[in-house]
Amino acid sequence: MNNISNAIRYVGVNDHQVDLFEGQYPVPNGMSYNSYVILDEKVAVLDTVDIHFTEEWLANLAAVLDGRKPDYLVVHHMEPDHSASIAAFLAAYPETTVVATAKALAMMGDFFEGLDLTGRSLPAANGGTLELGAHTLNFVFAPMVHWPEVMFSYESSEKVLFSADAFGKFGALDAPETDWVPEARRYYIGIVGKYGVQVQAVLKKAAGLDIAMICPLHGPVLRGDLSLYLEKYTAWATYQPEEEGVLIAYTSVYGHTRAAAELLAKTLAEKNCKNVVLCDLARTPVSAAVGDAFRYSKLVLATTTYNAGIFPYMREFIDHLTERCFQNRTVGLIENGAWAPMAAKVMREKLAAAKDLTWLETTATIRGGLNEASRAQIAAMAEELAR
Numbered sequence: 283m284n285n286i287s288n289a290i291r292y293v294g295v296n297d298h299q300v301d302l303f304e305g306q307y308p309v310p311n312g313m314s315y316n317s318y319v320i321l322d323e324k325v326a327v328l329d330t331v332d333i334h335f336t337e338e339w340l341a342n343l344a345a346v347l348d349g350r351k352p353d354y355l356v357v358h359h360m361e362p363d364h365s366a367s368i369a370a371f372l373a374a375y376p377e378t379t380v381v382a383t384a385k386a387l388a389m390m391g392d393f394f395e396g397l398d399l400t401g402r403s404l405p406a407a408n409g410g411t412l413e414l415g416a417h418t419l420n421f422v423f424a425p426m427v428h429w430p431e432v433m434f435s436y437e438s439s440e441k442v443l444f445s446a447d448a449f450g451k452f453g454a455l456d457a458p459e460t461d462w463v464p465e466a467r468r469y470y471i472g473i474v475g476k477y478g479v480q481v482q483a484v485l486k487k488a489a490g491l492d493i494a495m496i497c498p499l500h501g502p503v504l505r506g507d508l509s510l511y512l513e514k515y516t517a518w519a520t521y522q523p524e525e526e527g528v529l530i531a532y533t534s535v536y537g538h539t540r541a542a543a544e545l546l547a548k549t550l551a552e553k554n555c556k557n558v559v560l561c562d563l564a565r566t567p568v569s570a571a572v573g574d575a576f577r578y579s580k581l582v583l584a585t586t587t588y589n590a591g592i593f594p595y596m597r598e599f600i601d602h603l604t605e606r607c608f609q610n611r612t613v614g615l616i617e618n619g620a621w622a623p624m625a626a627k628v629m630r631e632k633l634a635a636a637k638d639l640t641w642l643e644t645t646a647t648i649r650g651g652l653n654e655a656s657r658a659q660i661a662a663m664a665e666e667l668a669r
């Protein structure tokens with residue numbers, strides 16, 4: 283992995299210590315913080331790494347530099363998983379010029395008290411270039427992908443897009459290889475899902491570039507046929523389902539709501555519905571459940587009435603969906619309530635912010651356990667979902 287090409291080298295690190303990335307996303311296969319070096323007449327280092335890996339990264343860097351001094355540190359993104367080692371880098375290589383958007387340069391002062399960049403910073407312009415010799419970095423601003431100061435760089439001689447957080451995935455690079463899509467989806471929807479409009483804007487800019495390779499700040503370098511990655515990003519950024527399917531997301535206290543969810547799944551299976559997925563929200567990381575909600579075209583929510591509202595895991599799940607602009611899906615509701623069922627009303631109100639939802643005509647109401655009436659409602663829901 284050290285050599286991306288003859289001139290472009292990988293100097294990133296793998297993190298197997300982190301339990302929750304960004305304080306909330308479980309990463310059972312760890313995380314990579316990618317950093318690259320371009321060796322040309324001028325030497326550019328692209329991004330740094332998380333604070334826990336500064337020494338390892340500086341050692342990787344020194345090995346690749348082999349005695350040369352970096353001319354530029356290009357900072358694409360100021361979130362600390364990539365920027366935390368800037369001060370240590372500048373202490374080791376004080377003559378380096380820092381290249382970043384004006385917003386990122388301002389943030390550097392906020393993150394590193396007393397850091398003096400006088401005479402050694404170069405604000406990047408949107409559409410501007412940095413000549414390294416045979417290699418040229420072309421800057422493409424990518425605001426809100428995933429912070430406002432972000433930019434991408436396109437290296438035109440080797441056709442490499444350095445895409446900051448975009449096209450990244452969860453998982454360290456020395457972990458057993460997994461399919462790109464599931465962990466890239468969970469990463470994208472969780473972290474950047476709210477900013478689909480901005481991602482669409484930058485994808486439009488990228489469409490005008492001839493890209494042979496994508497070098498993100500997390501996860502593997504992407505090369506060869508890039509169409510799958512672009513297709514997935516287009517679906518996610520435009521809030522289109524990836525495929526036909528039904529996610530049945532439920533919470534259950536004594537098993538009765540789960541029984542209703544399972545009955546719906548079984549009925550859908552009997553109708554040969556594809557991709558019917560049951561998800562117990564109390565026992566599934568919310569980021570995985572949110573990923574599946576964005577993946578499939580239909581969503582059924584089943585929960586109990588609880589403290590005159592809804593069960594906490596369902597409340598959190600719906601908040602995660604609406605914060606990420608969940609939209610453009612078919613949605614059905616199953617509520618449980620022994621004496622005053624109101625979960626369906628609360629769920630519908632909570633989803634009022636979501637655009638372009640098509641609601642099932644049938645809502646199922648369970649008063650304690652399933653009975654003839656609620657079974658008939660589940661059957662009617664299945665009928666609608668299978669249409």
Ligand code: FEO
Pocket residue numbers: 359361363364428429447499500
């Ligand atoms: Fe990987 Fe937004 O930082």
